[in-house]
Amino acid sequence: MPNALRTLYRTALIMVSVILLIPVVTASADERCASSPGHMRCQGKGSERLNIQGVVEADVLRPVLEAFHQRYPQITLDYRDASRGERRKPEGVPRDVDLLMSSAMAQQYQLANAGLAQSLGDGVVNPVWPDSARWRDELIGLTHEPLVMVYRRELADMGPPPVDHASLLTFLNHHRNALTGRIVTYDPARSPTGFMAVAQDVARSTEAWTLFEAMGKADTQLVDSTAAMLKGLIEGRYLIGYNLMGSYARRAVQSHPELVLQVPDDYALALQRLALIPKTAPHPDMARRFLAFITSSEGQQIMTTRTPLGSPLPTDDNATPAATSLEPIQLVPGLLALIDPLKREALLHRWQMIFTPHDPAGSHADTGEVE
Amino acid sequence: MSPAASLHRRLLGGLTVLLLLTCVLLLLQSWYSAQRSADRVHDRLLSSAAQVMSDHVSWRDGRLWFDVPASALNMLAPQGDERVFYTLVDHKGHAVSGNADLNALMSPLPTPGTFRTVSANLNGLSLRVGALGARLTAWHHREPYTLLVAHTLEARRAMTLALFRDSSLRLAGIVVLALAGLLMTLRLALNPLAHLRTKLKARSAHDLSPIDMSVPRELQELLEALNALLARQRQVRIHEQRFIGDASHQLRTPLAGIAASAELALRSSDTAHWQQALQEIQGGTRRATRLAEQLLSLTRLDSPQAPLTRQPVSLETLARETLIRFLPAADRAGIDLGLAEHCPALTVQGDDWQLEEALSNLIDNALRYARSRVTVGIDATDRVLYVEDDGPGIHASARAEVLRPFYRDQEQGPGSGLGLAIADGVARTHDGHMIMRHAANGDFMIGLHLPETAC
Numbered sequence: 001m002p003n004a005l006r007t008l009y010r011t012a013l014i015m016v017s018v019i020l021l022i023p024v025v026t027a028s029a030d031e032r033c034a035s036s037p038g039h040m041r042c043q044g045k046g047s048e049r050l051n052i053q054g055v056v057e058a059d060v061l062r063p064v065l066e067a068f069h070q071r072y073p074q075i076t077l078d079y080r081d082a083s084r085g086e087r088r089k090p091e092g093v094p095r096d097v098d099l100l101m102s103s104a105m106a107q108q109y110q111l112a113n114a115g116l117a118q119s120l121g122d123g124v125v126n127p128v129w130p131d132s133a134r135w136r137d138e139l140i141g142l143t144h145e146p147l148v149m150v151y152r153r154e155l156a157d158m159g160p161p162p163v164d165h166a167s168l169l170t171f172l173n174h175h176r177n178a179l180t181g182r183i184v185t186y187d188p189a190r191s192p193t194g195f196m197a198v199a200q201d202v203a204r205s206t207e208a209w210t211l212f213e214a215m216g217k218a219d220t221q222l223v224d225s226t227a228a229m230l231k232g233l234i235e236g237r238y239l240i241g242y243n244l245m246g247s248y249a250r251r252a253v254q255s256h257p258e259l260v261l262q263v264p265d266d267y268a269l270a271l272q273r274l275a276l277i278p279k280t281a282p283h284p285d286m287a288r289r290f291l292a293f294i295t296s297s298e299g300q301q302i303m304t305t306r307t308p309l310g311s312p313l314p315t316d317d318n319a320t321p322a323a324t325s326l327e328p329i330q331l332v333p334g335l336l337a338l339i340d341p342l343k344r345e346a347l348l349h350r351w352q353m354i355f356t357p358h359d360p361a362g363s364h365a366d367t368g369e370v371e
Numbered sequence: 372m373s374p375a376a377s378l379h380r381r382l383l384g385g386l387t388v389l390l391l392l393t394c395v396l397l398l399l400q401s402w403y404s405a406q407r408s409a410d411r412v413h414d415r416l417l418s419s420a421a422q423v424m425s426d427h428v429s430w431r432d433g434r435l436w437f438d439v440p441a442s443a444l445n446m447l448a449p450q451g452d453e454r455v456f457y458t459l460v461d462h463k464g465h466a467v468s469g470n471a472d473l474n475a476l477m478s479p480l481p482t483p484g485t486f487r488t489v490s491a492n493l494n495g496l497s498l499r500v501g502a503l504g505a506r507l508t509a510w511h512h513r514e515p516y517t518l519l520v521a522h523t524l525e526a527r528r529a530m531t532l533a534l535f536r537d538s539s540l541r542l543a544g545i546v547v548l549a550l551a552g553l554l555m556t557l558r559l560a561l562n563p564l565a566h567l568r569t570k571l572k573a574r575s576a577h578d579l580s581p582i583d584m585s586v587p588r589e590l591q592e593l594l595e596a597l598n599a600l601l602a603r604q605r606q607v608r609i610h611e612q613r614f615i616g617d618a619s620h621q622l623r624t625p626l627a628g629i630a631a632s633a634e635l636a637l638r639s640s641d642t643a644h645w646q647q648a649l650q651e652i653q654g655g656t657r658r659a660t661r662l663a664e665q666l667l668s669l670t671r672l673d674s675p676q677a678p679l680t681r682q683p684v685s686l687e688t689l690a691r692e693t694l695i696r697f698l699p700a701a702d703r704a705g706i707d708l709g710l711a712e713h714c715p716a717l718t719v720q721g722d723d724w725q726l727e728e729a730l731s732n733l734i735d736n737a738l739r740y741a742r743s744r745v746t747v748g749i750d751a752t753d754r755v756l757y758v759e760d761d762g763p764g765i766h767a768s769a770r771a772e773v774l775r776p777f778y779r780d781q782e783q784g785p786g787s788g789l790g791l792a793i794a795d796g797v798a799r800t801h802d803g804h805m806i807m808r809h810a811a812n813g814d815f816m817i818g819l820h821l822p823e824t825a826c
Contacts, residue, residue, distance in 0.1 A: 110470060113454045115496050136452040203441065333448045333455035334441030342437050342459075342468040 046074030050286035054101035063306035093278040099287040104192030108274035117276035126295040141272030144312040146246040164266040187222035216354035251308035405534035417501030473519035617777035629655040665789040672796035711748030729797035732790035757818025764815025
C-alpha cells in the first residue's frame with residue numbers, strides 16, 4: 001500500500017473511532033474512560049499523555065487502566081489493541097507509542113536486542129519482580145500465562161478427554177471423523193503469539209509435527225486470537241481448542257460451565273507478556289509511571305483479581321499440581337532463533353503443507369500483529 | 372633560615388614516587404592484559420558459537436539453508452544480558468538469514484576455513500563481530516558461505532574489570548608491604564643520625580671532649596669535622612682562661628702596690644711619707660689604668676661587633692703626632708726619641724685610632740727596653756711603620772711568643788705584656804702582620820706591615 005494511501009486510511013480510522021467514541025464518553029462521564037473495541041481512552045485533567053499499545057483487548061485490561069487513571073487523573077491515557085484495527089509490520093515500533101506490550105516474546109526480544117528500547121529506569125519496577133521476567137532493564141514480563149487446552153464438556157461422551165499432548169494426539173486419531181472441523185488453534189502465519197506457541201512446541205520436540213499433522217487431517221480451524229477460539233467454543237462450533245492463552249480461557253471457563261480448561265500435564269508453555277518503552281516514545285516518564293503502578297502490589301492485586309491475567313510474582317496459585325508442568329519461556333537470545341527468517345519461513349511452509357487444502361494461501365498476505 | 376626538607380622525607384618521597392610510578396605502569400599493564408585476556412576468551416566464544424552454527428548450515432531446495440540453533444545464540448550471551456546478532460551470508464555476499472546486517476561491518480569477509488574478529492559499531496551499539504568462513508560439505512554442493520556472529524561487550528567488560536580488580540588488589544597488597552618495609556628500612560638506616568643527635572643534645576655546654584661513637588661511613592666525615600671544631604673550641608677556651616688569669620694577675624699587682632702604700636702611709640704620721648705614698652699610689656693607679664685601657668683595646672680589636680672603619684691615614688703625620696706625646700716620658704727616661712732621618716710620606720687605608728694605639732704601644736715598649744735611643748720610621752717600599760731601639764731586642768726564638776698577651780721577655784719587666792699583642796691585633800685587623808728584626812747597626816726593629824688594600 002502506498003504511504004499516502006496508508007496515512008489516509010489511518011486518518012479515516014481514527015476519525016471513525018472518534019465518532020464512535022462520542023456517545024460512550026457522555027454515557028460514562030464520571031469515569032472519564034471510554035472504550036470501543038480495540039481502543040480505550042481516559043481523558044485526563046492535565047496535559048500529560050500516555051499511549052499504550054498492547055495486544056490484549058482493552059476490556060481485559062480495563063480494571064488496571066481505570067485504576068491507573070484514578071490514581072493519576074491528570075494523565076490522558078490511550079490504550080490501543082494492536083490485534084484490532086490497522087495492521088502494521090511486526091518489525092519496527094510506531095512512533096507515538098510510549099509503552100509496547102505483547103505476548104509475542106520473540107518479537108519483543110528482537111526489538112530490545114536491536115537496541116530499540118530504552119531503559120526502564122531505576123526504582124520503577126517493583127524490586128520483588130523476579131529476574132526471570134526481566135532482561136537488561138529494557139524488557140519486563142508483566143504477566144505469566146500458560147498455554148492451555150479448552151474443550152467442551154460433551155467431549156467426555158466420546159471417551160476420556162485428553163490431558164496432555166500425547167493423549168490429545170491419540171484422541172484425534174481415534175475420533176477424527178467426529179472431530180473434523182471442530183478443533184481450533186492459532187494460525188502461526190498471522191499471529192506472532194501463535195507462531196511462538198508452534199515454534200516452541202516444535203523446538204521442544206519434533207513429535208509436535210505428528211500432532212500438527214493429525215490436526216491438519218482433522219481439518220483444524222485456524223484463527224487469530226484466543227478470543228476467537230473461545231467464542232467458537234462457547235457457541236459450540238468447536239469442541240477442542242489447542243494452545244489458548246490461559247488468562248482468557250480461565251475467565252471464559254468461569255462464566256461458561258460447559259467449557260473445561262486443561263493445563264497439559266506433560267508440559268505447558270508459559271508465555272510472558274513483555275513490555276518495553278520504545279526509544280522513540282514521546283512520553284517515556286508516563287510509561288515508567290504506568291509500569292511502576294502495574295508492578296506494584298496494588299497493581300498486581302487488581303490484575304490478578306479483576307482481570308484474567310496471571311501475575312509473574314510467586315503466589316500460592318503457582319504451587320498447585322497443575323502448575324508444576326509449567327515451562328516458562330526464558331528471556332534468552334535463543335528466542336531469536338524462533339523468528340529467524342529462514343526458520344520461520346520453513347516452519348510456516350511445513351505448516352501450510354499440512355493445512356493448505358483448507359486454507360487458501362491468499363489469506364496469509366497480510367501478517368499483522370495479532371495474538 | 373628555614374630548615375631544608377628532612378632527610379627522612381626526601382628519601383621516603385623519592386622512593387614513594389618511584390614506587391607509585393611503578394604502580395601506575397603495572398596497573399596500565401594489568402589493565403591491558405586483562406582486556407587482552409577477556410577479548411581472547413570471548414573471541415574464542417564467538418568462534419565456537421559460529422562453529423556450532425555452521426554445523427546447521429546445509430543445502431536444501433536449491434538454496435542455502437540454515438537451522439539456527441538456539442543454544443549457539445545463548446552461548447553468545449554468557450552474562451545473559453548481551454545483545455546478540457548473527458548473519459548468514461552466501462557466496463555472492465547476500466545475507467540469507469539473521470537479525471542484523473553484520474556483513475556490512477566487515478570487509479573483506481574471511482576466506483573459507485578462517486575466522487576473524489573485528490570491533491564495530493552497529494546503530495550506536497559497540498559490538499565485537501566474529502566471522503567464520505566455511506564451505507558446504509555436501510557431495511554436490513561445496514559453496515562457500517560466511518557466518519557472522521556478534522555480541523555487545525558487557526561480558527568482556529565485566530571480565531576485564533574482574534581481572535583488573537584482582538591484579539589491582541594484589542598490587543595494593545604489595546605496595547602496602549613495600550611501603551611498610553620502606554618505612555622500617557628508613558628508620559633503621561637513619562637511626563645512627565638520631566643517635567648522634569640525642570648524644571649531642573645530652574651533652575652539657577662545658578663538655579668539649581671529642582665525641583666517641585661508631586657511625587656509618589657517610590657520617591664519619593661529619594663526626595670528624597665536629598670533633599675538629601670541638602678541639603679548636605677547647606684551645607680557645609684554654610686561651611681565654613689563661614688570658615683572664617693573666618689579666619687578673621696583672622691587675623692585682625698594681626692594686627696590691629696601692630694597697631701596701633696606703634697602709635704604710637696610714638701607719639705613719641709623717642707628711643713626707645704621705646707625699647711619697649700618694650706618689651706611689653698615683654703611679655700604681657696609672658699602671659692599673661693603663662692596663663685596663665690596654666685590655667679594653669685588645670677586647671675591642673677582637674670584638675666582631677666593632678667593624679673596621681677605613682679611611683686614608685697619613686703615617687708620617689700619625690708618627691709625628693704620636694712621637695710628640697711621648698717626648699716628655701722619653702726625656703724623663705733620658706732616651707733620645709726621634710723620627711728617622713729619611714721619612715717618606717705613606718698613606719694607608721685604615722683606622723687612625725687603631726694605628727695610633729699600635730704605634731703608641733710600640734714606642735712605649737721601646738722606651739722601656741731602649742738604652743739611649745728610639746727611632747720611629749716609615750719604610751714606603753715595604754709599607755712598614757716601625758720603631759727601632761738600641762735595647763737588647765727580642766730573640767728570634769721568642770718572636771712568636773711575645774705577640775701573645777701577657778708574655779714578657781723579662782718576667783718582672785715594667786710593662787703589662789699587652790703592648791705587642793695589641794700591635795699585632797691592629798696589624799692583623801689591617802690584613803698585615805708584625806715584622807721584627809735586628810738592623811745592620813745592631814738596633815732592634817719592630818714594625819707593622821700594612822699591605823695595600825683593595826679599595
